[in-house]
Amino acid sequence: MSDAAVAFASALVVDDLPGARAWLAAAVEAAFPGIAVTLAGSVAEGLARIDPPPALALVDLGLPDGSGIQLIEALQQRGAGTFCIVATVFDDDAHLFPALRAGAQGYVLKDRDRDALAAMLRGIVDGQPPLSASIARRLLRHFQPAVDAGEAQVPLTPRETEVLRLTAKGLTVGEVATVLALSRHTVSGYLKDIYRKLSVGTRAEATLEAARRGLVAP
Structure with missing residues (x-):
């Protein structure tokens, strides 16, 4: 056995x-x-x-x-x-x-x-x-040790920050595109870059990171 x-x-x-x-x-x-x-x-x-x-x-x-x-x-x-x-x-x-x-x-x-x-x-x-x-x-x-926010955060562009904030609020790609007057393709491209920069692979992980950055309520 x-x-x-x-x-x-x-x-x-x-x-x-x-x-x-x-x-x-x-x-x-x-x-x-x-x-x-x-x-x-x-x-x-x-x-x-x-x-x-x-x-x-x-x-x-x-x-x-x-x-x-x-x-x-x-x-x-x-x-x-x-x-x-x-x-x-x-x-x-x-x-x-x-x-x-x-x-x-x-x-x-x-x-x-x-x-x-x-x-x-x-x-x-x-x-x-x-x-x-x-x-x-x-x-x-x-469980990573806390560090200064300026050192810990990977910088996002203002547009990427806005896309992340809206996505974390639960908006779909189409809804984000409508709010920002962008095409779905453009928003999808921003999300791809955001996921790469933040080393995340899901909306839930992106939402957690948005909360850590103070973009949405935890």
Whole structure:
């Protein structure tokens, strides 16, 4: 039997969407052959399936009867050492940090194929934290030492700053173009330059940076 199989003999997968549950379960089974996988579609169902606690838990956050964080907290309170991983579409601080505070030891986004997720899960046995790349970058930025704003901020042009501010407020590319009397193509070009300068890859990350720069309310 492999070290991976020994490390995780049982797993709980919690997601309200049947397709997502099946995908996550398939990734777990590919990562740890022979593992016993239990499925749940809500917080209540998950709570009913943690006695005895599983060795591994993949938990979605947006569940029909609450947050997956409730389930992570319940598993941590049992003190059974369950390795809890969030599997979600949410890549913002409002979901990431509460989940980590609750005891999640990994945070992966549902933007990978089954084999990539399985490889990430297998890495746990070798001590590699299961974190999506954008989540890892967010954590690194969050814990970087504070420095003077003039040294920390990559300079943006006035037009780039305005495009970033409007984008962070939730406006679409078309809406930003209308407000600034520009073409969609021009706005898309500004956004590409902004993402490159700020080393971000998503609107959520750009919004976080805009808040840090005082362009929008945090």
